[in-house]
Amino acid sequence: MRINCPVCGERDRREFYYVGDAVALDRPDRDAGLDAWDSYVHLRDNPAGLTRDLWHHEAGCGAWLVVTRNTGTHAVSDVVLAREVVR
Amino acid sequence: MSVVNLIAKSACAGLLPVTIGDVTLAEVDVGQMWSVSPFAGSEKDCAVALKAVGVAWPQVGQRAEGAYWLGLDQVMVYADALPEMPAAVTDQSDAWAVVSVSGDAQTVLARLVPVDLRVPEGAVMRTLVGHMTAHVSCVAHDRFEVMVMRSMARTLVHDLTTAAEAIAARGALDVDI
Numbered sequence: 614m615r616i617n618c619p620v621c622g623e624r625d626r627r628e629f630y631y632v633g634d635a636v637a638l639d640r641p642d643r644d645a646g647l648d649a650w651d652s653y654v655h656l657r658d659n660p661a662g663l664t665r666d667l668w669h670h671e672a673g674c675g676a677w678l679v680v681t682r683n684t685g686t687h688a689v690s691d692v693v694l695a696r697e698v699v700r
Numbered sequence: 701m702s703v704v705n706l707i708a709k710s711a712c713a714g715l716l717p718v719t720i721g722d723v724t725l726a727e728v729d730v731g732q733m734w735s736v737s738p739f740a741g742s743e744k745d746c747a748v749a750l751k752a753v754g755v756a757w758p759q760v761g762q763r764a765e766g767a768y769w770l771g772l773d774q775v776m777v778y779a780d781a782l783p784e785m786p787a788a789v790t791d792q793s794d795a796w797a798v799v800s801v802s803g804d805a806q807t808v809l810a811r812l813v814p815v816d817l818r819v820p821e822g823a824v825m826r827t828l829v830g831h832m833t834a835h836v837s838c839v840a841h842d843r844f845e846v847m848v849m850r851s852m853a854r855t856l857v858h859d860l861t862t863a864a865e866a867i868a869a870r871g872a873l874d875v876d877i
Contacts, residue, residue: 620760620772621826625814628828672833673826674772 617692620674628672634658635665635679638698661685667695711797711853718861721868723803725860728845730798734782735790736767737774742786749785750777763822763837770835771826797853801860802843804867809836809844811863817844830859 614626634657641649658664662685668678677695682688710727717726738746747757750767758764758775767777782789801808806817812829813836819825824837832855835847848856 624827627814672828675774675826676772 614687614689616668616670616678616680616689618670618673618676618678619692619694620676621670624670624673628670629678630669630671632667632669632677635667635695635698637667638679638695663690711794711850712799712857715854715857716799718857720861720864721803721871723801723805723808723864723867725857725864726800726802728798728800730793730796731778732780732791732793733796734777734779735770735774735792736777736782736785737788739786739788743773746785746787749783753779753783755779758824761824763824768824768837795850796847797850797856798845798847799856799860800839800843800845805842805844807867808860808863809846811866812859829856832856832859 615623616626616629617623636653636657639653641653662683663681664684665679665681668680670676670678679691679693679695679698680689681691683690710729712727715727717724719725736746736750743757750757755766755777756764758767758769761769763769766779767775770776776792809817809829813827813834815825815827815836817836817838819838821838821840824835826833826835828834829836829846829848832848832852834856837845837847839845846856846860
């Protein structure tokens with residue numbers, strides 16, 4: 614598997630560290646209520662298909678990336694810098 | 701009170717230089733250097749401040765006059781002192797081991813580095829050498845410089861030496877592979 618880092622170009626997966634679902638970018642408001650926080654902290658989908666994950670290019674430029682990939686085919690369809698994702 | 705004279709010791713002291721086959725490994729004395737991470741939106745101001753002391757701001761993945769790209773929003777600058785600028789600046793002198801690989805450097809590094817090394821002169825990459833994070837720069841088509849954390853100097857020399865020896869041994873077989 615190779616990930617096309619927007620900074621460094623296409624690099625081997627071993628340079629990257631998987632950090633979990635990109636839901637971490639959608640942190641609820643402080644007073645959003647228990648359901649929203651329960652969902653944010655604990656509940657994750659496990660789709661056979663498109664997922665949106667955070668990866669860290671730890672052995673490269675150090676960027677945090679949002680990687681859209683297909684868990685069925687392993688195809689990576691989109692990679693963007695996490696800081697450029699509109700929240 | 702007596703003055704203690706400490707003896708400066710380079711990262712690869714006693715390990716390099718070595719020549720194996722067509723490949724020479726030598727330590728590079730980089731002297732005083734600083735990492736510069738501009739505060740958000742301040743890259744231009746930092747570039748202007750550095751230009752005043754003769755340092756050019758490097759593009760992503762490139763070397764420039766007196767500096768090179770170090771990572772996202774981070775550059776390394778060679779200078780004895782730096783001007784004031786809106787950035788997080790850290791003295792990196794003596795923190796790194798830099799080894800030049802000359803000769804058939806691409807073949808040696810191809811065994812250790814998971815990137816395509818057919819890059820133009822002046823290109824720099826953050827990547828891995830074996831399991832170590834490293835900074836690899838192309839000085840000339842037959843000369844690369846590899847930079848790792850100083851504590852990894854001996855491991856870097858070992859990895860490069862092993863790779864060079866394997867290539868020299870294969871060359872000595874005198875067979876087409």
